[in-house]
Amino acid sequence: MNRKWILVFLTVTLVLGLIGLSIAGDKVGNSRKGKLLFRKNCRACHNGSKAQEMGPYQKKIKEWDGIFAKDKYQEYSCKAEWEKLSEQDLLDILSYLRAGAADSKVPRGCG
Numbered sequence: 100m101n102r103k104w105i106l107v108f109l110t111v112t113l114v115l116g117l118i119g120l121s122i123a124g125d126k127v128g129n130s131r132k133g134k135l136l137f138r139k140n141c142r143a144c145h146n147g148s149k150a151q152e153m154g155p156y157q158k159k160i161k162e163w164d165g166i167f168a169k170d171k172y173q174e175y176s177c178k179a180e181w182e183k184l185s186e187q188d189l190l191d192i193l194s195y196l197r198a199g200a201a202d203s204k205v206p207r208g209c210g
């Protein structure tokens with residue numbers, strides 16, 4: 100009898116764990132991809148040529164979160180550029196910017 104309940108418990112734990120992982124996985128951006136995407140799709144202008152220079156360390160994590168808040172980009176002059184990117188691309192870019200933010204644990208210059 101006891102063994103049966105242990106088995107049930109383990110199965111439930113495993114299933115819940117897998118569900119949790121898949122939900123979390125959806126929301127996690129890949130900062131390595133984000134770096135490349137940022138270089139290609141943002142830095143092209145935001146390097147001080149066509150638009151003001153922009154780099155991860157220039158803002159804090161919360162500020163980046165605000166900039167990437169849902170549909171906020173509609174207010175930006177470059178919203179057409181944002182619309183070209185998928186939701187996952189933007190998530191990747193955000194995670195790159197967060198990783199190198201002024202108040203992140205990563206030292207400056209390592210982004």
Ligand code: HEC
Nearest residue numbers: 140141142143144145149150151166175176177180181184
């Ligand atoms: C075609 C050039 C171009 C590209 C590509 C581009 N931007 Fe912009 N962006 C601009 C211009 C021009 C402005 C107007 C203000 C300025 O000069 O920064 C702007 C404004 C912004 C602003 C608002 C700044 C403010 O203080 O109001 C943010 C945030 C921003 N861009 C982020 C991004 C991100 C992130 C990407 C990549 C997904 C990107 N931009 C791609 C040209 C571009």
